Amino acid sequence: MNQSNKILSCMLLAYIIPIAFVYYKYQNSDIGIRSISSIITSTEPFLSFIPSYSTSIDTASSFVFQTRHFIALCMLIMAGFTILYEAQRQSQRWSLAAIIVLLCGIFGVIFIPEQNPTHYIFAAAAFFAIIGFMCGHTFCGSGGKSATHDDLRMLLYAQILFMVITFIGVIQDATIFAAEALFLLNFAIFYLYLHFFHYKPVKN
Numbered sequence: 611m612n613q614s615n616k617i618l619s620c621m622l623l624a625y626i627i628p629i630a631f632v633y634y635k636y637q638n639s640d641i642g643i644r645s646i647s648s649i650i651t652s653t654e655p656f657l658s659f660i661p662s663y664s665t666s667i668d669t670a671s672s673f674v675f676q677t678r679h680f681i682a683l684c685m686l687i688m689a690g691f692t693i694l695y696e697a698q699r700q701s702q703r704w705s706l707a708a709i710i711v712l713l714c715g716i717f718g719v720i721f722i723p724e725q726n727p728t729h730y731i732f733a734a735a736a737f738f739a740i741i742g743f744m745c746g747h748t749f750c751g752s753g754g755k756s757a758t759h760d761d762l763r764m765l766l767y768a769q770i771l772f773m774v775i776t777f778i779g780v781i782q783d784a785t786i787f788a789a790e791a792l793f794l795l796n797f798a799i800f801y802l803y804l805h806f807f808h809y810k811p812v813k814n
């Protein structure tokens with residue numbers, strides 16, 4: 611396994627863990643979950659640490675590791691491997707810039723509650739960073755290969771559709787969990803497609 615495959619594997623592992631957790635919470639929730647954000651922004655305890663010098667619940671409460679902290683930790687690990695991976699890719703600066711904006715958007719979404727309008731600013735930044743990344747690689751990075759161009763364009767158009775459905779759902783205050791999940795899944799497929807069919811490592 612070459613270096614790029616190793617980095618991508620670490621990225622996927624760090625990404626799959628929170629995705630599996632979100633799916634688990636969605637499947638086992640007693641109440642209807644409206645969006646992925648309602649899970650990843652949760653302040654519910656994930657782990658609680660009781661200090662050895664005290665058995666006081668009040669004291670222990672300051673050591674609670676929340677659900678959003680767990681998600682953020684996974685995303686931080688993924689972010690590190692993603693930036694390292696992008697540094698290995700032979701592409702334009704806009705590609706790395708789009709990824710950085712996406713990562714900033716993700717952390718903003720995690721730590722800002724849905725009730726705060728700023729949450730949707732970060733969400734929009736993440737959405738448009740993904741669309742920008744996909745547009746760039748579809749129309750500027752196909753390397754003249756028509757088959758590659760057509761495949762990426764199909765994924766891009768599907769992504770725009772999922773984004774529109776999500777935005778309409780937000781405006782109508784409807785459930786958008788499925789649309790968000792499809793949006794993220796489609797981007798993952800796009801990213802993997804680039805790796806296996808259009809990856810160019812930096813030459814030393």
